[in-house]
Amino acid sequence: MTPQSPVLLVVIPLIFAFLTLPFGWWRKGLCYPITLVALSLSFLASLHTLHTVITTGTIHYWLGNWEPPWGIEYVVDHLNAFVLVIVSFVSLVVAIYSKRSVEQELPEKIVFFYCVFLLQVAGLLGIVVTGDMFNLYVFLEIASLAGYALIAIGEDGAPFASFNYLIFGTIGACFYLLGVGYLYVSTGSLNMADLFQILPDLYQSKVVLVAFAFFMVGVGLKMALFPLHVWLPDAYTYAPSTVSALLAPLMTKVGAYVMIRIMFTVFKPQFCIELIPVTTILGWMAAGAILFGAVMALAQTDLKRMLAYILVSEVGYIALGVGLANRAGLTGAILHILNDSFMMLALFLVVGAIMYRSGKREISQLRYLHRRMPFTMAAFVIAALSVIGIPPTCGFFSKWYLILGAIDASQWAFVAVLLVSSLLNVILFFRVIEHAYLEPDEEHAGGGSELAITIEEAPLSMLVPILIATAGIMVFGVLSGKIISTVIQFAVPKCF
């Protein structure tokens, strides 16, 4: 018997999204618990899916019981089961966090906010779980539309940033659709597994080459891969805290997932490696992304914008791992999908909490913050160390595999980029940490000055998610070997 969990994990948030409207109409306060219930159920379903995949192998779920390639099929293998768990868990954590932040930032929009929030999550999950090219497009649009709306309701510059995002996002989605069309014209199929079988005979066809190019550009726009990242910094800076915390970890990672899926399970790896030098180009773009993101981040005075540029650089790591096109590199890339989700989650949650308490996020305004919000800042430090790549945080281990992959591939330039980027991140984060922790102007005459500034920690509903994310960073670091041996090594395409 096929388990129902793959479809449940998408449908549950969908149904609950519909439910938030009538219930929210009746009692505004019900939206938050409804969202939590929906996402918890979805998370449980994703856990069940992952468990099933680990124990019995790939799940094929035929929607409406129409056999593929005629009907739509959900294919859940180790790769997307892994990403599903990440997506549903991160969104659950953000949902827990959202309560106070939304009440403060968007008091009159609560009902619609949670509805769109759930749709966003449903869209992301739908992208990840599907095995059909066109179905992916539909859910991509659900996620994108929800994303545009959520970003547009942020602070002053938000609608304009969101409009830019909409333009680029639509170009990306249209290119993707065009790619689907080209593949359809040359094969007659929309099913990924079916395409995987048919395509090798057509690798010389110019239609397929162009389709591939459109896929890469389209997905590159969605995952904000340098130099297609232009929409990202503005959008994630001006979006409401909760939304940044939801989209920054997930949207780009889901994009990265789609890229891996298309490159290695719709097309065959040798197509991207030998027939056309996609992976090489991707590697260099990624190297550019890593350096560009870090350097631009250095130029920022706004903490949230700095994080947005760091995100650009982090996306580069994933792309670099894919571009290395060997087992270690891909392991690193997939591991980084997990690690970076949690790092970005923690960082954006922390910024949201700081905003909530002080309304400030200029780096120079962070003074004394370690006394007012000790736990939040501790979480920030741990996340920062993880981005830098200090063991035993999880960021170190993805770097480990990426460097391993780069050495295996004898790509010394990439090794250098990875190492240098660590150092740039040190400068980036210690600049912030110095501001928050050290107080050079002050006279330290009395030991009693510690008590002068009272603790004003974020409310518990925000603090707990932050601590969960931070704990995740530490735990995934220590458990990385375990995660790789149970999931990721099967998620890497077999021919590597």
Added chain:
Amino acid sequence: METIESIRPLLAVLVTLIGALLIVFTGERHRNLREFWTILVSVLKFVIVISMVPFVLEGRVLEYTIITLTQGVSLQFRVDQFGLFFGVLASALWIATSIYSIGYVRGLNEHAQTRYFFNFALCLSATMGIAFAGNLLTLFIFYEILTVSTYPLVAHKETEDAIMGGRKYLAYTLIAGVVILFAIIFIYTLTGTLDFKPGGFLLGRGQSTTLIFLFALLILGFGVKAALMPMHEWLPTAMVAPTPVSALLHAVAVVKAGVFGCLRIILYVFGPELLHNLDLWLILAYFAAFTVIVSGMYALAQDNLKRRLAFSTINNLAIIVMGAALLTPGAITGSIFHMGSHGFMKITLFFVAGAIYVKTHKENISELDGLGRQMPLTMGAFTIGAMGVAGTPPICGFISKWYLAMGCLEAKQVIFLLVLLISALMDVAYFFPIIYNSFFKIPKEAINPHLDEAPAMMVVPLVITAVISLILGIFPNAFFHFFNLASTAAAKILGGM
């Protein structure tokens, strides 16, 4: 070699980690309780560490694997003689340092004391992890934790100088970290394993140019913390830190971790045979000898007491590396033992510098005239420490230098013997004036002629470490067969040859 599964090394690491958490949650409001945790944990840790001595002396190895990190490499502790030697040294000196610290921070009414003790505990936890690490990756993980947890200690004063010192420290050590990481991953791609093995595991792997390159990277990387010249720049700058931190940095945790890393690389990764084949040992020895001489000259030129001590540290660390590079039984024994003896002696010297600062707020050597009359115990301890560093019998520095000298002869390299002698002369040259002036010179300005020592919390530890230096000089095997640990480690490494 018999291997025993034992959780003790993990406990030794964890106990300080838990201690650190207890310190944070106790906080500023309950100072005495917080300090109680510090001392309790340091004593507990010491007990755990010495409980491993009997096993290791019998030639057994205690091992504990926590979790697999990546294929063929685990987060693993393995306690052998060399690691245990370092572990005993660090945990013993931590007790002294924590008592001393309490006296120091209370004497000066320092700010952010909780952070200070927290990071101190974290540092020690990391140091213990380094000592007991069973493979390069585990070592590296704790090495980086040590780097990060030391940063707040260096920048503790939060003055412009302190922040710059902190930045410099981070820049040097993290760049080094990156270099080491690269080399480690490279070794992993060559061999698929990173487990330490007495006598090395790289023999016969990879091309000689690659290996030379890797060796250079690793020595440069670990050499930063070990303050080998020209990567020493951060160390004198880091002297802005509170004195107990300097004591910890210089005698125990950071620089010794660097030297420990170097020795692990030389003796347990590359191994004597490979280094002989590649002729790297001689180059390394010359490199270290260069540092020995130059740092000695620098030390002569310093007026700030702590900076002079800093350069003296650089000098002694280079001697340790030089000894290890000679790869003879005597030299290795001497260099391992010198890690310990230098630890006890140098911590005494720093304790003295701190005690002087707390009592008189003086930092410069030229101001110390006649201080011996005011603080005889303190300056007496200083005399023992200083003479020990110079290698005067019967203080423990003599024994290590004796073995090092023997090692030079065994390796038939008289030039290094000369270097040793010159450095001993320089030690005398930069320490003797201090001792003489403080006891016999009549001060320019009136100084308190009465006995007026620093707080007991500070004097007691420094006297104890001085006395231990003396005892170790007379009975090198006193306290848990200290010397035996060093000599058996050396024997085991060379057993493979």
Added chain:
Amino acid sequence: MFDFILSKYNYWIYIILMMIGFYAMIGKKNLVKKIIGINIFQTAIILFFVSTAAKRGGTLPIVEHAHGHGIHHIHAASYVNPLPHVLMLTAIVVMVSTLGVALAIVIAIYRRYNTLEEDEILEQRK
């Protein structure tokens, strides 16, 4: 050569349309013109899809004699390909939705800046 151009004329039309739309999206300064660009772009894609469904000699994909008696064989070749039509029905809806959200955002922008010209908005945001 002439034959090559003629036999694929559906593609040329869609390519030209798409380039016009694409240029409007990224080249125009007025936000509403950008949105119009989106629409042209998407319409081009719809045309492309639908044109691939055509079959010479095929008719509407509604099966004749559906309620006749007995079993008679249905030839797929006599009906055009239904799948692109279905996909485009979905895509049209997606496009309408995008248009709606885009217009909503534009209204929000207009409320804040009182203009829809990109450079004027950028001027105000400095």
Added chain:
Amino acid sequence: MRVLALLTVILTGILLFFGTQDMPNWADPNSPASIHVSPRYIEKTLEETATPNVVTSVLADYRSYDTLGETTVIFTAGVACMLILRIRRRRRE
């Protein structure tokens, strides 16, 4: 900026032109899309769905999940518009 836009558009156009060379001719009954997958919809629609209109049967049966997605997209757009356009009610105090 406009030059850049024009350049991008022309590049895209060239790419599209390049791809079109290998496209099946217009209304070719033997194009891959006409042979693979789609024939079944036409041939089996009566038997499997009892719907003579094949577009309907694909839309509402074979690929009905896409249609669910489609309705969700509209729903999303509607809620999104309300979310964006809802103005803060300023309390008159």
